[in-house]
Amino acid sequence: MGVWIWKESLATKMVLIAVLILVLLCQSVSSAHSINCTIYDDPLPIFHEFYQPGDLVIGEIVSHIFLLHDSPSFRELPTEKLIDERFSVPKHYQNILALVFAVKEINENPSILPNITLGFHVLSGYYLAKITYKATLSLLSTHNKFIPNFRCDTQKKLIAVIGSRLTEIYASMATTLTNYKIPQFTYESFTPAHGDKILFPSMYEMVPSEVFQYMGVIQLLHHFNWTWIGLLAVDDDNGDKFLQTAMPLLSRNRICYDFILRTPKRTDTDDLIDQLLNLMEKYPVLVNSKANACFIYGLSTSMYTLRMLLGIAQESSLPPLSKVWIITSQWVFESVSLQRVWDTQIFHGAISFTVHSSQPPGFQNFLQLIKPSWAKGDGFIQDFWEQAFDCSFKHSDEREESKKPCTGEEQLESLPGTLFEMSMTGQSYNVYNAAHAVAHVLHALYTLHFKSRAPVQQREWRLQNLEPWQLHHFLRSIPFNNSAGDTVSFDEHGELRAGFDVTNWVTFSNNSFARVKVGRLDPQAPPRDTLILHEDQIVWHRSFNQVVPHSLCNDPCHPGYRKEKKEGEKFCCYNCAPCPEGMISDHKDMDACIKCSKDRYPNKGQNECFPRTLSFLSFKEDLGIIFTVMALSFSVSTSLVLATFMKHQDTPIVKANNRNLSYLLLISLLFCFLCSLLFIGQPGKLTCLLRQTAFGIIFSVALSSVLAKTITVVLAFMATKPGSRARKWLGKRMANSLVLSCTSVQSSFCTLWLSTSPPSPHADTNSLNGIIILECNEGSAVMFYIVLGYMGFLAIVSFTVAFLARKLPDSFNEAKFITFSMLVFCSVWLCFVPTYLSTKGKYMVAVEIFSILASSAGLLVCIFSPKCYIIVLRPKLNVREHIIKRNN
Known part of the structure; x- marks a missing residue:
């Protein structure tokens, strides 16, 4: 739509308007007719x-x-x-x-x-x-x-x-x-x-x-998302009342008006020309406004002057208007006599709330x-x-x-x-x-x-x-x-119990028109059904090419963007700003972006929430299957070792370095392998409580057993010296006391952990986009690292003692095997800490499972594989004579 500016002087405008009015009047009669304005002096009824x-x-x-x-x-x-x-x-x-x-x-x-x-x-x-x-x-x-x-x-x-x-x-x-x-x-x-x-x-x-009509207009504007409109009201008391009622109502419903034009009320010809002159000065407002929807209020007589204004503009070759006229029920699509031949196409596609x-x-x-x-x-x-x-x-x-x-x-x-x-x-x-x-x-x-x-x-x-x-x-x-x-029927207030028909006016070139009922406004209906509109039946002004017109201050903000207020302008005029990271807007013209629900995440365009996938180490996925097979395989191997030791329990190798400690170590390793299965599968309340505590206590038993074995080797060597007091420390009582005391300390830590801040299932929706990580919230990270640190302390002590006793003369000195096992154990868990902290989700769990299996397997292999080799493959070496011979 072009921009037109009225530049003529006031005198030129008055002459032009007067000439145009005469031209319009002449068009309504034949060339032989005269135009008379007569003052009647005869007595009248x-x-x-x-x-x-x-x-x-x-x-x-x-x-x-x-x-x-x-x-x-x-x-x-x-x-x-x-x-x-x-x-x-x-x-x-x-x-x-x-x-x-x-x-x-x-x-x-x-x-x-x-x-x-x-x-x-x-x-x-x-x-x-x-x-x-x-x-x-x-x-x-x-x-x-x-x-x-x-x-x-x-x-x-x-x-x-x-x-x-x-x-x-x-x-x-x-x-x-x-x-x-x-x-x-x-x-x-x-x-x-x-x-x-x-x-x-x-x-x-x-x-x-009329209040029902206003609410119907509001619903109509919302239906088509028309938030930037023009207001035309008759210039009388009723027009003032309309503006006093409509303007706050529009504002409360997030609708703005671009302009207000007051159409002349019923008056005589002289006043009408003056009023049309004033109204013509505002015609550029109608032409240049982005408001394609105009809400008109006034008596039916106001339509004559509006048609005259539009007719003058048309005859003056001024820019045409392409508007959607929204009309209240008191307007009647009618003409005065001189307008019989005037074009009515300007009102084509108008929508009115007509009396049913x-x-x-x-x-x-x-x-x-x-x-x-x-x-x-x-x-x-x-x-x-x-x-x-x-x-x-x-x-x-x-x-x-x-x-x-x-x-x-x-x-x-x-x-x-x-x-x-x-x-x-x-x-x-x-x-x-x-x-x-x-x-x-x-x-x-x-x-x-x-x-x-x-x-x-x-x-x-x-x-x-x-x-x-x-x-x-x-x-x-x-x-x-x-x-x-x-x-x-009437209600107690004398108002007719009825509604309004939403009428679409379709005009034709011969000044005829058709009323097309495209909806119904029923005040007695439920709020959602007050306005029923059949949009597909509406005929729009021809300039819109039968596309629903826009009536907005600016282009709408697309999904993925939010409205940003323009300083100094009405709230219907705004800029569009992209949504912040992690938030979306899934409709046009949203005031603020929103967060997706916890089970959904924003897409790249930030205009839709996609369902998140649940992430946990499942028994059905490849990694879960591998760990399960490994845990079961090591468990079976440990059981076979334990069975072998129990079968040959009277042999010198099994008796060496406290047979009961060997049994206790094998049983604790068996449970270590099995406890890794607690980390596989969807986390539950029980599994979260047992995971770390069971792992901490069982590993403490295993490490305590290893420490007891190492100390037993040292004491056994010291007891062989003449007059040594270390002989009184040898025996089952010392080993059992050491295992029990070390395990009790770890059990105390775990009990304190469970009583103050126990682990619980947790859904992490923030770490990875599009994924809900189902994990166990450790409750207290301090207690977790205390439990882990205590196991490290036991491992370091065992490694130190074993390292010092590795060269003691003995045919079956376990110290050097324990040294290797503790070296493997410490290496695994030293690598575990940084790796654990740098991973997320199920891979964090996988790192811990791998550390449990690797460290347990290190103990099993390094300590028991040499003995099993002799027991199973070299039984001749597992005799007392051979041991005495080697010692000599």
Whole structure:
């Protein structure tokens, strides 16, 4: 969309606008027609009326229903008003016809008010408050005598009033009629801009509250993610009230407005030109704004001036507008007479919340019978006919001579929809239902009287005896079904229980249009189902190529990014910043990035959470299988060694260096191999408690046994010297005491560990991306390294003693074998510490398993393999004589 700037001077703009208005007016008539703005000086009647009496069965005449019509006949304007007749709205005439049709339908229905003919009275208010006020007072006066609040006849009695919305024009009427408790029906939205609804207890709304419409608009904007919109409101009290309500509501729902334009209210031609001049200066705001969605509020009369503004822009070759117009229910897609040939394509694809309406059977057939001479009491039809068909009945007025004559045979269905519709509009449907509501209440009162009175008293009851206040109880409590099949009822606040239709307006080049119902706004539905929208049925403005338009301050932030506020701008305008590491945003325009749940991790684009894989050393994987096979193989080997020693327990090699210590060492090595299996498989509470403690205690037993063996070798050598006191230390008691004391220290450490901070299962989600490491949390790292350090201490002591005793003269000196075994043991565990600390997950467990198996295997091989070699393969060497011979 291009950028257009209005640069002309004020004088140039005024001349240009005036010329454009004249051009537009000339386009609406033929070249032979003249354009007149005339001041009428002749005495005029106070109001234009349509009167049809209703005859009671006893012959009396009564008019029960009064319709205040808000589209005047401009042939009979007050003298102080300066407006051309081409500003009249033919389409409003359908509201009158809806009332006529409803009364006709009621009178022809024998089940409603039998033997009573209902009548009506229609007056026009000319959009002037004083005229409307005077019309209201005349209804409270004697017929044909304007004496307010004084009635000297009982032939006419006002029962109900059907009027337009509560504006400054009709506020005086509502206030006056409220004093008499006369039921008043509004066929447009109720806007309490002039006071609280409590001030008008006799008011009945045929349209649900505007608050529901606003909430529907909010839901619509959220549905399409339109957060940057434009606001257009009529420049009057109702527009002020709308802005006061809508602006905070939009802000609370995270929606911003880019601009606010006030459209002119109903005014005369001179003021209209001035207002259009002011509005044209703001036209670049509409063109240059990024807001493709515009929320419009105002009376239907506001649409004329908006269309005039857009028409002037179009004729001036200014940049066109491509907007989605969101319209409230009080707007009616209509035209004044001069706009009959104006292009309506600018509103193609508009979305409005229209009053729910159905089509009563027979209404279109009724419209086809309408002719200028159809009713003698209709003071509106000739004006309507002239404005709708751009013709003239024979008048002495010179300004009518330039028009073609009206034949009276013109067809209403030939008119474009902006001037007249053959289907019943929402406003007309409300008038129709209001008339039926009054008729059903009168019928209920009529039936109640005849059921509760004696037959002699029944004939004395007349409708003239009714008081208007008697209708209110029944209006709020009696629902009824109209001929269209809809249920009509009011709540305790006098509001109609109904919803809105979401309507998509599709316009055509011949100024006709189609209403496409694309959804429903139901205030009574659950919150999630309040707005039902069929997006695939919506037709957008042609410039959008049938793609859902965007209405944003800036491009949305894609997943993986978050919104970052722009300083000094509204919250709907923002920058896009990438999510921090470890966090994601999985939707557009997220305010903040979020963390994945513990069982998921962010992908590379940081826009999705993937399920994490569980990582632990399983018995089913290759590494787990290898370690399992190794542990079982070494366990079997240890068992075979133990069996071999027990079988040859009386041989010198087995007896050498304390046979019981050998058995204890082999058994502890067997358990060392088996305890490595506790580290394989998914960690559980029990396995976590047993892993390190069992490993620490069992290894302490093994190392204590090795230490005891080494000390036994030293003591045995020392005891061979004459007079040595070491002989008394030899024996099982010393070895057992040493093993028991060393093991008890380690057991104390483990008991303290389990009682203060025991190991427990833990799921590590932070160490590796995309992986949940199932491990045992050691609880206290200090206690873990104390247990490990104590085993290292025992190993170092054993290595030192064995190293010093390795060269002692003995045929079967185990010291040198223990030296090699302790060298292997210490080497393995010295390498274990840095490797253990540098690995994660199951590989950390694998390092510990390997260290357990390697160090245990080192002890088994280095200490017992030489003895097993002699016992199994060289049994001749395992005899006492050979040992004595070697010693000698």
